[in-house]
Amino acid sequence: FLPDLPFELSVSEPKEIEGRLCDGTAKLSVVTLTVKTPNGSHSFPVKRLLYEDGKKHPFFVFMNFRPEVPDLYYPFEEIAEEGFSVLSFCYTDVASDDGDFKTGIAPLFFPNGRTKDTDCGKLMLWSFAASRVMDYAMSIPSLDIEEAAVMGHSRLGKTALITGMLDERFRYTFSNDSGCSGAALCRGNTGVLGIYGKYRTGETIFDITKNFPYWFCKNYAKYVTTNMPEGFDQHYLLSSIAPRYAYVASASMDAWACPDSEFMCCVAASEAYKAMGLTGFVHTEEMPGDDITLHEGHIGYHRRIGNHFLSRVDWNRYMDYIELLKIMVLFILKINEEFCLKNGSAE
Numbered sequence: 001f002l003p004d005l006p007f008e009l010s011v012s013e014p015k016e017i018e019g020r021l022c023d024g025t026a027k028l029s030v031v032t033l034t035v036k037t038p039n040g041s042h043s044f045p046v047k048r049l050l051y052e053d054g055k056k057h058p059f060f061v062f063m064n065f066r067p068e069v070p071d072l073y074y075p076f077e078e079i080a081e082e083g084f085s086v087l088s089f090c091y092t093d094v095a096s097d098d099g100d101f102k103t104g105i106a107p108l109f110f111p112n113g114r115t116k117d118t119d120c121g122k123l124m125l126w127s128f129a130a131s132r133v134m135d136y137a138m139s140i141p142s143l144d145i146e147e148a149a150v151m152g153h154s155r156l157g158k159t160a161l162i163t164g165m166l167d168e169r170f171r172y173t174f175s176n177d178s179g180c181s182g183a184a185l186c187r188g189n190t191g192v193l194g195i196y197g198k199y200r201t202g203e204t205i206f207d208i209t210k211n212f213p214y215w216f217c218k219n220y221a222k223y224v225t226t227n228m229p230e231g232f233d234q235h236y237l238l239s240s241i242a243p244r245y246a247y248v249a250s251a252s253m254d255a256w257a258c259p260d261s262e263f264m265c266c267v268a269a270s271e272a273y274k275a276m277g278l279t280g281f282v283h284t285e286e287m288p289g290d291d292i293t294l295h296e297g298h299i300g301y302h303r304r305i306g307n308h309f310l311s312r313v314d315w316n317r318y319m320d321y322i323e324l325l326k327i328m329v330l331f332i333l334k335i336n337e338e339f340c341l342k343n344g345s346a347e
Helices: 076-081 122-137 155-166 205-211 218-223 235-239 259-275 312-343
Strands: 008-011 026-037 040-051 057-064 085-090 143-153 172-176 245-251 292-294 299-304
Touching: 008 122, 026 122, 040 076, 040 122, 057 122, 057 155, 076 312, 085 122, 122 143, 122 155, 143 155, 143 312, 155 172, 155 235, 172 312, 205 218, 235 259, 245 259, 245 312, 259 299, 299 312
Parallel strands: 057 085, 057 143, 143 172, 172 245, 245 299
Antiparallel strands: 008 026, 026 040, 040 085, 292 299
């Protein structure tokens, strides 16, 4: 994790960057967030999709690969039509996606570079930024703070899971095609690419630490031969989000992220939710087909047809999940109210 340093957060005045959307009630603008520690400061822009209709809206803190809005991974007009707000930022505006720990936000915590094998990697720096965006979200009147979600794709899906684990203000954590070291079990993966569906494939800890060692602390490389210590795997990360909502999305042709391993991670993590008296993961008894949506539990899941990508299908299913849960909560409250009235109870 990060060194425990005090920090301050400041925000610039918003600047409008696009015309209004959704009958003039929503608009795009940008602010600059500045994080200051005893070792210096770093600033990064946050694009805001906010409403001015006097209502509170559920929202996503979205970590993206590019700063542009709209973007290939960010269909903001469709999201706005569904009544959701978004605070988005480009991950490389926070810290570069390489082994450089001398630029971006990294020197604020590692002024002399990473010196310990336990010093965190870039995933944790991006996660720190997501929580600072959530700090800022707490001050925006149009955001429903009780309906906050953090979301990312691929390496940023891994980052979303870390953020959801550490920051309990996020009710929902959405991990899109996060794969190895994200929402996919490591045990059983071979690192051998083949035709998906014929045999188990999937990236291993050896593969990921060889190609992206700077994402993690150096100690993570200890597990390249075991692919996880006995009795431990990525479902511990997913379970750590309980009792809040966790969601895993897969793509049918995404062999490197291994959809089967992501599905089984949800199955394994479900036990932690059940131990808390929660629904857990409501799933099929067999491996799912290429296109399936499972939205009935505290762990949500879908697998769409296609490859490693963040699509409109993914966004729509995330929003559907949140809307469905809101309806379920209202239904339970109504049933409870009717029961209390019938039995003369005020509880």
